[in-house]
Amino acid sequence: MISGGGGGGAIAMTKVKKKASGARLWMRFDRSGGSELVELDKNAIIRHAAIPTRDLRILGPVFSQSSNILAREKAMVVNLEFIKAIVTAEDVLLLDPLRQEVLPFVEQLRQQIPHKTQPQLRGPAGEQESEMQVPTGRQWLPVPESAEGLQSELPFEFQVLEIALEVVCTSLDSSVADLERGAYPVLDDLARNVSTKNLEHVRSLKSNLTRLLARVQKVRDEIEHLLDDNEDMAQLYLTRKWLQNQQLDAHVGATTLNNLSSTRRLGSTRSGSLVTSNLGDDNDVEDLEMLLEAYFMQLDGTRNKILSVREYIDDTEDYVNIQLDNHRNELIQLQLTLTIASFAIVIETGIAGSFGMNIPCSLYHVNGIFWPFVLSTCAGCFFIFLLILAYARWKKLLGT
Template sequence: MAHVVPADPQAAVTLKKKAQPSRSWALLDSTGETTFLDVDKYAIMHRVNIHARDFRILDPLLSYPSTILGRERAIVLNLEHIKAIITSEEVLLRDPSDEYVVPVVQELQRRLPPVNAIHQGQDYKGGQNDVEAGDEGESPFEFRALEVALESICSFLAARTLELETAAYPALDALASQISSRNLDRVRKLKSAMTRLTARVQKVRDELEQLLDDDDDMADLYLSRKLAGASPVSGSGAANWYPASPTIGSKISRASRASIATIRGDENDVEELEMLLEAYFMQIDGTLNKLTTLREYIDDTEDYINIQLDNHRNQLIQLELLLSSGTVCLSLYSLVTAIFGMNIPYTWNDDHGYMFKWVILVSGIVSAILFILIMSYARLKDLVGS
């Protein structure tokens, strides 16, 4: 009789947790304070007021190109490993424990605090850092957060490009000096890595270029401007799942003042954001140019290798021609000797034994002359062709 074994509830819960994607988020406010959250996507969507189709862009299980979307109250950012939602008051960063995301969190903590917080007691080493922080304090919160994300992704891709260049150029030189299976396989892997990296850099560059070409899309990224033009109730409408900061009113007023001072009262002025995007567009374009130069170097190496292979192939063809010509001449000589060497009585061969020797000698000389003529003709055609 069969027995039914009851399922282990704890094991089922464990499997369910493993099957679910990571829902860890880092929440950074305008003072740089960080709070780590473990919430589902509906809570995030309710707080930042975005649609599900926009949130799917941040899903690590789905493959979406690099995207910067401006919505009514948030900026949805998907740049390689940086998946974030930026509002006028806070930044929500996905998977903050990832090794590539940890430096981004640290940089946000350093650069998000406003100017007055720096003067009240934050210690930044060196006068250059103070000037940098002061410049950032003059920009709206969302631009400072966006700048950190763009700087991080551009630096990340530039570092990957430098690593690829460091490995590719010596491998290509080694392949040019010695064509071997090991060098060919090494260059093949590096070329595949370069193709993938070029596609990633191209996606980021295309997204920045698309933003720079559309002033309306850039205007959508001015969250503080929208907040300044909205009523206090609608501007601070947040979800109740997370306690609101008691200083939210001061944050809104500070963001409004910064936005008004920055945009100078012109709602269609996107000069500040345009300069910000242009700076990182030039940086990512420089990275793409390095990859293009590397691709051209690979193509040149391939052309050089093909020339070498063609040269070896021509040498083999010449050797084959030499052997074929020698074989034909020897065949003619062997044919003559075989005919006169047969044991058949000939009336004209009586008392003329010297005739066989002369025929053999003359056939050998004719075969040698024929071989020389064939090789001279081949040499002459080779010189005329070159």
């Protein structure tokens, strides 16, 4: 059984709804911090978040390795690594919340959302009403910021996005740290001893590095894409659009409520003006831009760490190639030396072979000439060997 914290600190037991055909497990978090496990199918998700069907495909297994942050009219579709969520102005639906890698994100939501969504008063205004309200004909809606001194907070959807980016960046940083700890000893072993085992370790290391770099690059590129387009960032302000719609409904409903007192009408007009002043600039994306820039810089630093490891791998490979080239050159020099020696021996063998034939020769009848002739022939061949060797060194064909 999974429980979620309410805004007042009470712990509510969650419920699991009956599984429908084609339904998947989701966890729903609301603005006050309450949570529940639910089984929802595609139609229920589409009705709840007002998103097209193709957005649900992005959260499917086919696009599990992609990273997307999509803005829709009433929702934001977040697909970052293992975090797949649909965020609205009132709640967030998290797909597969029981996966091991998703649990830190769930825990962060439970810890931070109830605290961040509680507005706090500062100064003398703290003795007054804790939040301004806008009438809609049926209920009074809270306005998160006003001129009465309410503390400025990020909208609910950006709080969720910030937690998601924080968890993803932390996970990527942890993976990079593990990669660094395993990379440098393996590369040092390869530099000391070029063996099949060490080469296999480096090959596996390069594969892991390439996959990790691609993961970081995808998240980084998605954030960069948002930073380059102010219109896309403005569409992500779900709370602002939600309050604007509620404000419009409030003004329409106020014209039909003739039984409201003059004091209530004055409060409604004052609250509406505050909402208009707070939500008038739809192109103000400074808060989201600062949030995305912070995590963009963090991902850029993570990417630079991976590139430094790859550079170290390239340097090690260059060093190993230099070592192999040096060994190859030594083998070639040894082969050349043996070839020169073989040439000198062939000359001596040719002379000995010519005297081994049964042909008339006056030297056969000279006493005591055999050993002096053999020694002189060996000395001459050795001299030829030294002469050719010196020529090869003079031409720098052999090392000194």
